[in-house]
Amino acid sequence: MFGVLLLGGIICIIAQILIDKTKITPARILVLFVTLGAVLGGLGVYDYIIDFAGAGATVPILGFGANLAKGAIKGVNESGLLGAFTGGIKAAARWNFCCCVLWLHCFFGCKT
Amino acid sequence: MEKIETNEQYQQYVNQKSPNSPIFKNCFNAFWVGGLICSIGQLISDFCKFRGCDTETSGAIVAIILIGISAFLTSLNLFNRIGKFAGAGSLVPITGFANSIVSPAIEYKSEGYVMGVGAKMFTVAGPVLVYGISASILVGILYLIFNTQSITLV
Numbered sequence: 001m002f003g004v005l006l007l008g009g010i011i012c013i014i015a016q017i018l019i020d021k022t023k024i025t026p027a028r029i030l031v032l033f034v035t036l037g038a039v040l041g042g043l044g045v046y047d048y049i050i051d052f053a054g055a056g057a058t059v060p061i062l063g064f065g066a067n068l069a070k071g072a073i074k075g076v077n078e079s080g081l082l083g084a085f086t087g088g089i090k091a092a093a094r095w096n097f098c099c100c101v102l103w104l105h106c107f108f109g110c111k112t
Numbered sequence: 113m114e115k116i117e118t119n120e121q122y123q124q125y126v127n128q129k130s131p132n133s134p135i136f137k138n139c140f141n142a143f144w145v146g147g148l149i150c151s152i153g154q155l156i157s158d159f160c161k162f163r164g165c166d167t168e169t170s171g172a173i174v175a176i177i178l179i180g181i182s183a184f185l186t187s188l189n190l191f192n193r194i195g196k197f198a199g200a201g202s203l204v205p206i207t208g209f210a211n212s213i214v215s216p217a218i219e220y221k222s223e224g225y226v227m228g229v230g231a232k233m234f235t236v237a238g239p240v241l242v243y244g245i246s247a248s249i250l251v252g253i254l255y256l257i258f259n260t261q262s263i264t265l266v
Contacts, residue, residue: 012198016135031240059153063206
C-alpha cells in the first residue's frame with residue numbers, strides 16, 4: 001500500500017514540477033506521459049513497476065500507455081504485422097468501454 | 113509605467129507581474145491527492161481480486177469506477193475545485209483524463225450534439241489517444257523486427 005501511495009504521488013510531483021517550472025501545458029503533459037508509458041511498456045520495464053506499486057502504476061495515465069504497448073505486443077504474437085496495428089486499439093477498446101459510460105453520462109446525464 | 117519596446121523587456125514585465133507559484137506547496141498537494149487516488153484504485157482492485165477477478169478484469173473495474181466518480185464530480189462542478197487545489201495530483205491519474213472529456217462536453221452542449229458535444233469532447237483526449245496509439249503501433253513494429261522486449265537491444 002505504501003508503494004502505491006509513493007509511486008502515484010511521485011508521478012504527480014513530476015507532472016506538477018513540469019507544469020510549474022516549464023511552459024508545458026497540461027494537455028501536453030498527458031500526451032507526453034502516455035507516450036512515455038508506451039515506451040516503458042514496450043521495453044518491458046513497466047511490468048516490474050506494476051509488480052512493485054500495483055494501482056500506483058496502473059491508475060496514472062502512464063499505465064494507459066503501457067497498456068496500449070502491451071496490447072500491441074500481444075497482437076504481434078498472435079497475428080504478426082497486422083497485430084501491431086490492431087493490438088493497441090484492442091487494448092484501448094477495453095478503455096473505450098469506460099468511455100461509453102462517459103458518453104452516456106455526457107449525452108443524457110449532465111445538465112447544462 | 114515605462115514604455116515596453118523589446119521582447120525581453122516585455123518578458124521581464126510579465127515575470128514581475130505573474131504571481132510566483134508556491135512550488136513546494138503545489139508538489140505536496142499533488143503528491144498526497146495523487147497518492148490517495150491511486151490508493152483508492154488499489155483498494156478497489158484488491159477487493160475485486162478478493163472476489164475472484166483476474167488482474168486484467170480488476171484493472172478495468174478500477175478504471176471504470178474511478179472514471180465514473182470523476183465524471184460525476186465534474187458534472188457537479190466539484191472536480192474543478194479539486195483540480196485547482198491539487199494541480200497535477202488530479203490531472204495525471206485516469207480521473208484527469210475523464211475530466212478532460214466530460215468538462216468540454218458539458219461546456220459546449222449548447223452548440224449542439226454533433227459539433228458541440230461530439231467534436232469538443234476530444235479536444236484534449238484526442239491528441240492523447242492519437243499519440244498513445246501511434247506509439248503502441250511503433251512498439252509493435254519494433255517488437256516484430258527485434259522479436260524481444262528486453263532493454264539491452266534498445
